[in-house]
Amino acid sequence: MMDIIGLLLGLLLLWAFGIACLQALPSRMNRWTAAGGTTWMIGAGGMAGLFLATLWLRVLSLAGIRFSVVAITLPLLLATLALGGWAIYRSGIRGTLMASVREALGELSGRTLEGTGRILWRLLLAWLILRYAMLFSEVTTRPLFPWDAWTQWATKGRVWYELGRIVPFERADAWFAAGGSAYFDAGPHYPGTVGLIQVLSSNFLGRWDDTLMNLPFWMLSVAFVVAIFGALRAMEFSPLSALAGTWLIASLPLANTHVALAGYADLPLAMYFCAGILACLRWHKSREPGDAVLAVLLLAACPLLKIPGRIWALLALPALIVAWLPTRGPRIVAIGYAVAVFAFLLLAQTSPVIMGYHLHLDFSADWEALANSFLLYDNWHLLWYGTIAVALLGRRELLKPQVAPLTAVVVGGVIFLAFVLLFTNARDWVSDQSTVNRATLHMAPVVVVWMLVVFRAWARTLPTALPAPPVPMSLPAQGVIEPLSSLPATTPPPLIAP
Amino acid sequence: MSDPLAHPDEPQRALTGDEAPLPALETPAAHALAPRAPSTLSAVRTLWILASALFVVLLGYLAFAVPASWFPSSPPLEWSARDMTMPRGTGAVVNNELVVTGTDAAGQVYIAVVTDLKARDYATITWHARNVPADAKVHFLWRSDYAPKKIFSIPVVVEAGRLQPVVLAKDPGWLGHVTGIGLAMRGNLQQQFAISGVAAKPSGAFSVLQDRAGEWLAFERWNGTSINAVTGGDDVQSLPLPLLLAASMAVALAAMWAWQRYRPATDAVNIATAIAVMFVTCWLVLDARWTWNLARQIQATAAQYGHKDWVAKHMAAEDAALFDFVQRARAEMPATPARIFIASEPDYFRERAAYHFYPHNVFAEPRRNELPPASSMKPGDWMLVFQRRGVQFDPAAGKLRWDGGEPVSAQLKLRVEGGALFLIQ
Numbered sequence: 001m002m003d004i005i006g007l008l009l010g011l012l013l014l015w016a017f018g019i020a021c022l023q024a025l026p027s028r029m030n031r032w033t034a035a036g037g038t039t040w041m042i043g044a045g046g047m048a049g050l051f052l053a054t055l056w057l058r059v060l061s062l063a064g065i066r067f068s069v070v071a072i073t074l075p076l077l078l079a080t081l082a083l084g085g086w087a088i089y090r091s092g093i094r095g096t097l098m099a100s101v102r103e104a105l106g107e108l109s110g111r112t113l114e115g116t117g118r119i120l121w122r123l124l125l126a127w128l129i130l131r132y133a134m135l136f137s138e139v140t141t142r143p144l145f146p147w148d149a150w151t152q153w154a155t156k157g158r159v160w161y162e163l164g165r166i167v168p169f170e171r172a173d174a175w176f177a178a179g180g181s182a183y184f185d186a187g188p189h190y191p192g193t194v195g196l197i198q199v200l201s202s203n204f205l206g207r208w209d210d211t212l213m214n215l216p217f218w219m220l221s222v223a224f225v226v227a228i229f230g231a232l233r234a235m236e237f238s239p240l241s242a243l244a245g246t247w248l249i250a251s252l253p254l255a256n257t258h259v260a261l262a263g264y265a266d267l268p269l270a271m272y273f274c275a276g277i278l279a280c281l282r283w284h285k286s287r288e289p290g291d292a293v294l295a296v297l298l299l300a301a302c303p304l305l306k307i308p309g310r311i312w313a314l315l316a317l318p319a320l321i322v323a324w325l326p327t328r329g330p331r332i333v334a335i336g337y338a339v340a341v342f343a344f345l346l347l348a349q350t351s352p353v354i355m356g357y358h359l360h361l362d363f364s365a366d367w368e369a370l371a372n373s374f375l376l377y378d379n380w381h382l383l384w385y386g387t388i389a390v391a392l393l394g395r396r397e398l399l400k401p402q403v404a405p406l407t408a409v410v411v412g413g414v415i416f417l418a419f420v421l422l423f424t425n426a427r428d429w430v431s432d433q434s435t436v437n438r439a440t441l442h443m444a445p446v447v448v449v450w451m452l453v454v455f456r457a458w459a460r461t462l463p464t465a466l467p468a469p470p471v472p473m474s475l476p477a478q479g480v481i482e483p484l485s486s487l488p489a490t491t492p493p494p495l496i497a498p
Numbered sequence: 499m500s501d502p503l504a505h506p507d508e509p510q511r512a513l514t515g516d517e518a519p520l521p522a523l524e525t526p527a528a529h530a531l532a533p534r535a536p537s538t539l540s541a542v543r544t545l546w547i548l549a550s551a552l553f554v555v556l557l558g559y560l561a562f563a564v565p566a567s568w569f570p571s572s573p574p575l576e577w578s579a580r581d582m583t584m585p586r587g588t589g590a591v592v593n594n595e596l597v598v599t600g601t602d603a604a605g606q607v608y609i610a611v612v613t614d615l616k617a618r619d620y621a622t623i624t625w626h627a628r629n630v631p632a633d634a635k636v637h638f639l640w641r642s643d644y645a646p647k648k649i650f651s652i653p654v655v656v657e658a659g660r661l662q663p664v665v666l667a668k669d670p671g672w673l674g675h676v677t678g679i680g681l682a683m684r685g686n687l688q689q690q691f692a693i694s695g696v697a698a699k700p701s702g703a704f705s706v707l708q709d710r711a712g713e714w715l716a717f718e719r720w721n722g723t724s725i726n727a728v729t730g731g732d733d734v735q736s737l738p739l740p741l742l743l744a745a746s747m748a749v750a751l752a753a754m755w756a757w758q759r760y761r762p763a764t765d766a767v768n769i770a771t772a773i774a775v776m777f778v779t780c781w782l783v784l785d786a787r788w789t790w791n792l793a794r795q796i797q798a799t800a801a802q803y804g805h806k807d808w809v810a811k812h813m814a815a816e817d818a819a820l821f822d823f824v825q826r827a828r829a830e831m832p833a834t835p836a837r838i839f840i841a842s843e844p845d846y847f848r849e850r851a852a853y854h855f856y857p858h859n860v861f862a863e864p865r866r867n868e869l870p871p872a873s874s875m876k877p878g879d880w881m882l883v884f885q886r887r888g889v890q891f892d893p894a895a896g897k898l899r900w901d902g903g904e905p906v907s908a909q910l911k912l913r914v915e916g917g918a919l920f921l922i923q
Contacts, residue, residue, distance in 0.1 A: 150850070
């Protein structure tokens with residue numbers, strides 16, 4: 001029992017460490033007080049903490065210090081106390097930290113809503129809590145199950161935990177040449193972050209247990225949905241809409257499967273990619289250096305989780321270009337994508353191997369398998385129906401300033417997936433359903449957010465017989481909207497239909 | 499002062515500092531997904547339209563799917579594995595399943611059931627089978643009093659190891675009193691398959707809907723492909739639930755659009771709100787099914803692994819025998835990591851054994867049943883053999899060789915049924 005308590009405390013420490021790090025980042029404003037600020041800081045803090053802890057393991061290994069509970073937790077605990085103390089000191093001056101937390105708890109209880117809205121809020125929240133309770137039960141009961149998890153991911157975790165340091169995994173020829181100093185598995189060239197996460201939990205637990213070592217993946221998923229809620233609130237979705245959007249992401253069956261059968265890198269990659277993109281957009285809006293650091297940190301996790309993460313992380317660039325240059329940006333990105341496609345087509349003439357994929361210009365898509373994956377099987381509930389419908393309905397809104405950055409990411413992701421799944425040896429894995437959904441999972445959370453944003457933009461264009469909503473002439477930089485009740489009674493509400 | 503933002507259907511509210519701000523309308527963004535319409539009324543109306551559309555889509559589906567009478571009076575008939583005979587091929591009834599292990603000398607399997615049914619009352623025959631080889635050529639056979647000396651046949655589709663239902667309503671030979679039915683299979687049966695029963699169904703409207711619901715709610719247990727795909731119930735589905743719900747939404751939206759186009763002044767429903775309500779409702783239906791499946795899986799997982807430590811969990815897993823062998827092998831090996839080569843024909847056992855051996859320095863070819871040449875091994879290396887042909891050991895000479903290659907000196911350290919551990923010397 002003590003070992004399980006140790007594991008839970010260790011994971012909470014990582015979470016607290018991440019929050020403390022985020023709070024310590026330079027900021028001109030209090031990031032807790034903006035809409036969704038508290039939940040974003042808590043969620044993104046959990047994600048950042050876990051990733052930073054894996055970086056700390058790399059530092060320990062480089063320094064020749066053996067992994068141990070003390071070597072891992074003591075510095076993190078001291079850093080958390082120092083950074084957290086500083087944060088409390090700062091917020092004490094501003095007197096807002098506790099108020100922000102109280103406000104977030106109030107929002108969590110749904111007391112800011114009324115009537116049906118409050119009922120829906122509580123039902124959705126209960127549904128989410130039930131889902132994560134079920135996933136917790138599964139992830140803490142079933143030993144490591146899916147194939148790649150024990151052929152190429154946990155192999156590294158086991159070796160590094162038992163040896164107390166990171167040792168190289170090499171391909172077969174290099175393994176033979178190494179004479180015992182290197183290790184071998186089915187994916188020796190794969191990044192080690194998943195293994196390092198398992199090293200962390202094994203150290204907290206004090207032993208190897210290929211069931212409980214996967215608890216951090218559940219924790220990461222919880223942190224992610226909390227962050228997503230905060231991000232949607234910061235994007236000016238109402239609390240209920242933001243919770244509904246969070247639920248759409250948190251209920252994707254394939255994503256749930258990757259939590260329950262944890263041990264693959266695909267879902268962590270999807271979560272860090274989505275949070276990284278949202279952090280980028282947040283930074284573009286706030287221009288806070290702290291938000292930039294967080295965005296870089298979250299996106300840096302992508303290539304360290306899985307090789308395709310290199311491409312996914314790069315997709316932040318088109319998003320930022322479009323955000324920075326709302327007029328010329330879309331054209332620049334479109335040209336960039338066209339050049340990339342042309343370059344791939346040229347490269348395909350020579351059948352190169354890129355990131356392990358054999359690229360060749362031999363298009364023969366298995367449309368039936370693709371339809372099964374996206375539309376007929378329950379991998380995604382109705383995500384791709386919704387995506388197609390929203391893309392058609394909101395086609396005139398796709399390049400509007402608030403939508404275009406995410407559109408750039410989604411289009412880039414679709415081009416990338418289309419190339420991988422239709423023009424490389426990976427298309428064989430479409431037919432047998434072995435990779436198509438996992439590859440798509442990487443961008444699924446971003447697609448949900450994009451779908452919500454496009455739908456909202458389209459909904460705003462609809463004619464209505466009802467009075468139009470008030471549109472503030474200019475929004476504060478951090479996206480804090482003043483409540484209507486704070487307007488002076490004599491101020492005529494703007495843009496009110498007669 | 500009255501609140502100009504409140505909807506006309508709602509009571510007017512004062513815009514004072516005492517009241518909580520109107521959360522649903524506090525920002526332009528908040529306006530988008532729900533608040534524009536008188537939400538409850540619109541939502542209820544939208545759900546009624548969606549339910550009606552679902553009904554229409556189901557009617558349309560039934561028009562195609564019901565092969566004969568919509569409301570037949572005959573009850574379904576079923577025969578179990580014990581009612582079956584096997585004139586050709588080899589097999590036996592095990593756990594209420596007829597397990598077919600091989601063909602006869604002519605490469606055929608024939609399974610027969612004596613029946614007594616009126617052909618016109620039964621439109622569909624369904625064989626409950628699993629693990630049927632994908633390349634097997636399967637035919638459904640029957641004999642009737644309409645042409646007693648003739649045996650009729652029709653091909654059966656094999657999909658995902660299952661036999662698809664055979665629809666006979668419009669077959670010209672499906673007449674009279676059917677006195678016997680059977681299955682004929684031809685092909686290279688490299689794997690065993692099992693038949694648990696066969697059913698004759700009138701396949702009326704309710705029966706078809708019941709079958710579809712059974713497919714949606716079938717327990718989709720974790721398996722080797724779960725990490726790659728979630729089918730959403732049965733492996734093979736005639737009408738996937740996401741498709742049905744999406745089609746219903748499309749019909750509902752088309753109806754609403756048409757209504758508002760031609761009767762714009764009456765009962766207008768905000769189309770964005772309607773879409774949001776329908777989408778979330780359909781998503782909820784799918785998620786309820788998924789939650790139910792997850793709950794059953796949790797129960798199954800708890801029954802298999804609950805309240806066990808990690809070693810006991812592995813002893814309760816599918817590869818318990820291999821895990822136990824590896825644990826015993828590890829006890830023979832030094833505590834410090836040593837190089838060990840894994841030899842096993844199935845990829846699964848090779849890789850799984852490797853996983854259980856870490857942090858020893860394991861070499862197992864991930865995708866090929868190959869061992870490195872003897873020259874690449876050195877004294878102090880180990881080799882684990884598990885269910886692999888082509889490995890020979892001469893205890894007298896202390897020589898081990900594999901795949902006809904050069905022998906190496908080795909010591910047998912552990913031997914179990916189908917497996918052995920050697921220390922290279």
